Amino acid sequence: MKSNVPPELDFPLERRIGKPSATKLHKQLGLETVGDLLHHFPRRYLERGELTPIADIPYDEDVTLIARVQSANARRMQTRKGTLLEVTVADDASGALGLLHLTFFNGWTAQKELTVGTRAMFSGKVGVYKSQLTLTNPNYVVLNDEADDEEEAKRPIPVYPATAKFNSWDIKKAVDQLLDTMETERLRDPIPQPIRESEHLVGLVEAYEMIHRPAEIGEAYKARHRFRYQEALVLQTALARRRSFAAQEDATARPPRAGGLLDKFDAALPFTLTNGQFDVGRELAEDLARPYPMNRLLQGEVGSGKTLVALRAMLQVIDAGGQAALLAPTEVLAAQHYESITRTLGPLGQGGRLGSDDDATQVTLLTGSMNTAQRRAALLDAASGAAGIVVGTHALLSEHVQFADLGLVVVDEQHRFGVEQRDILRTKGRSTPHLLVMTATPIPRTVAMTVFGDLNVSTLTELPAGRAPISTYMAPLAEKPAWGRRIWERAREEISAGRQVYVVCPKIGEKEEEPGSELALLDYGPTPPGRAEKLDLASVNEMFQQLSETPALAGVRIGLLHGRLDPAEKTETMAAFNRGDIDLLVSTTVIEVGVDVHNASLMVIMDADRFGISQLHQLRGRVGRGGLPGTALLVTRLEPGHPSRERLEAVAATTDGFELSRKDLELRREGDILGASQSGGRSTLKLLRAIQDEPLIEKARAHATALVAEDPDLAEYPALNEAIEDYLNPEKEAFLDRG
Structure with missing residues (x-):
């Protein structure tokens, strides 16, 4: 008889750690089940050796230290409501006594916990106030007396992805409680035992303990390796099963016909x-020519x-x-x-x-x-x-x-x-x-293997004869404002020579973005003090108006194209540009792919820093298609040293799309490669990294292929089957078809 009790990983958290903690975890981090919390892995670990003596504290860096409270005084703030808690702490590292000042704004909990004589671990960024080194609102965890916690102090301390209202220490307490109360005998290991043994992987229960409560840092590394492998095996087995099912489908063979x-x-x-x-x-x-369906990905450079x-x-x-x-x-x-x-x-x-x-x-x-x-x-x-x-x-x-x-x-x-x-x-x-x-977005081989693993991949790398190379330059207006005028003079030179020009803008009007666009404009947040005011992004409507009044472009036939135009108008505008009836086309990214105007030789991309690397590479591929040399100008108003200029420098430095895609991954991680989001941020992959873990993915792929060949339905591996169902729910598994 089948039990109505859910598997341990699907068990509600409140049944294991109590409702108050479970409610906070759900509200702050979206965690609901035992599996959700167990798989909320630490992002790093602090070792005892990493702890900084106060005497050696560096300014303007993140530090972690163990110290004892020497004094704690709370007073009302004069300029705003609330209280300010001022704490002085000291350590005695190698006999060099050091003092550090901590401040907590409205730190009610800290006021109760950080009494004189309390020993705690503090973590935060070092600042200076009135010539004294300070930590403002640092994270902390109270430690037991030395006699009780000597062994505990040697343990690496996990640091979890957290929020301001639910910090890493609170998550650690919840995880400790869960590890002590969950029914480990109800956990089933998704990695088959022969594979565990051949790859020297620790068991599942042991791995959860080692990743959350390692006795020494080597245990944490072993556990992380095991879970990386588990992710790779689950993903590759899902893909191998898709390949197997596809091979069993019937398709009409379509062999070549001589003389046809x-x-x-x-x-x-x-x-x-x-x-x-x-x-x-x-x-x-x-x-x-085969009687089962072809499933093939054809990737290649633009053109x-x-x-x-x-x-x-x-x-x-x-x-x-x-x-x-x-x-x-x-x-x-x-x-x-x-x-x-x-x-x-x-x-x-x-x-x-x-x-x-x-x-x-x-x-x-x-x-x-x-x-x-x-x-x-x-x-x-x-x-x-x-x-x-x-x-x-x-x-x-x-x-x-x-x-x-x-x-x-x-x-x-x-x-x-x-x-x-x-x-x-x-x-x-x-x-x-x-x-x-x-x-046309080049994908490094390991990413293709991870995302499009159920498709056979073919790659075109060489450009056909007649495709001229594209020269790409960054136009940094912050330090070279005169280039702003020169850009349009350069456009006029191309047009006077009988060629055509694209001008690409990141948005349509004051508040409109391209409908249905993959583009998520990068937002740089509030303007830092001392910097120029935040700049409005160039829009198609304003740029069309501005260029119509630019003396260097007098008499030039200018067109306008974006996704909100009537379809018939869009088609006619593109056809007119194709025929040569329009000299300069101001457009959004609607021309990003497929547009093929052989006479276009120059592309000016306004506010290019707001586009991703792959999109810039796609856009510039619209020029130089007819044997004429192509030029792309990446216009930016960002000041020197802004991190987003690194992307523009990368695109200007090479036209090798595969090199750029690797650089893109380095700068933004894989993104949610199993889901709809293709940019950085949260990744469905928790520990696995497509580029760094290439050898591991190769091994997991080989194991997965062998498992599915032997047992396509995975009847002998129910735990692996459950892991696939859980990790790749139908919505996510569907995305394996698209990447």
Whole structure:
């Protein structure tokens, strides 16, 4: 008979540590269960050897010390309400007596606990007040007398991620209480015993004790290694299971056909494929010829020819009697893909027209802004099979859209789509269609292995002939204000030479950001004292007005583009820029991906410090696409020494997207790689780090693959199965498809 008692890790905290503590943990840190608190790991440890003697305290640094209270006096503050507690503490390190002054604003608890003679550990940042070293509102924990705590004082002290209202010491007390009261016999280790033994990993119960209450620092490292491995194994097993299930699905094999549309297309190409395009094309051709679905990620530098590789895969599917759908995240990008594919195919994309080639196909565009007649015609082309290639936005996902025989789904910029949206498209085939995911954001191999582990990864690194290198420069207006005028003179020079210019701004109007944009503008908080006032971000509307009145640009045809424009207006503006009817286009990041104007040679990115590294790299890839040298100017008004200028310097220093993506990770961590957020901050990965832990991830991947090959349902490993269900709940596991 199955017990109604939940597993120990799912047990409510209040049943183990009492309601008051559990309520605080929930309110302050969002922790509700035994597992939540156990996995709220210390972020670092303080060792006895790290404790600073007062005589050696450095100014303006964080210190931790053990000292005894010499005096404690509370008085009312004169300039504001409340009391000020002034405490003097002393230590006797190596015989050198030192004094330190502590101040607590409204420190009611400190006033009760820090009485004369009390010994405590204090932690905080050292300041100076009236020529005396001080700690203001330091964290502290009261220690027992030396006779009782000699051994305790040797233990490393865990420092937990905390809040102002629930500090690290309080969390430690709650964890200690939990470790003493939980039923350890009800914990099941998700790492199978043979793997634990081969990798020399400590057991689960022992690991919880060692990570939260290590007797010495080596124990904490052992426990952290064990939990890193556990994370890697759980994640890689989930991915291996997905690969296994995908391999069991049926798909229609789409082998190449000699003398068909693809061969005719290749014969008509006015250039030779790069070695990379040829090799990746062969990988795709082999995948498509198999009777189970291809699941492949195609990544490559901006301009490396991903769309051409994808088009050749589409033509192979058409040769085998199927259709291909290309899903793009925006109408601008869908229209660009449609025009690019139609132009590239030439007569081979004019199927059904008088005198067209027998093997020619038809390309159809389907977007939400089409009128009823256009939409009806596109739906008929897709459903009848007349269109071999259907390019569209989310409109392709509508229940009204049917295909005659959908054989391949190509998703551009996969991170813009939810897994449920992609799966809707996959259900529109007679059997599961093959899947090709494209991204222009280069991903280091270990991150690809971690995020896209259920996809086979193909990478294009070399640029095709005719792609000129892009020169990138930072334009620091804080120290070189004259450059502000020179930028527009430089733009005029490009336009006078018959070329075109992009100007990119981080927002649309005074308060509007680009709708649906991945961009989370970085906020630098309040302006520090002595610095210039906080600057308003450049907006498309204001920049359009300003440039229209700039003498250097007199007579220049200026266009405006952003996501809140009417779809028809957006399409027409982009088409006009494409035709050369607009010389300078002021835009938001709506032009970030896919826009392909060969005559554009200069991009000016205003307030470039507000964009991430990968976005800057994407944006500058819009210039230098037609054999003309491209130039990107990263305009910043930040003062020298601001940490965000490091990102701009990194982008200006290299055009190697993979090097930049590693730098990006160093600066911002992985972000929530299993969830929607792709920027820094909280990470779903608690201890595992994709770059640093590459060897460990490789081992876990090998173990996971072997486990799933032997037991696809993990029936013999229920604890591992539970860990997958718990760690990768359905919502998070779904994100493994998108990254």
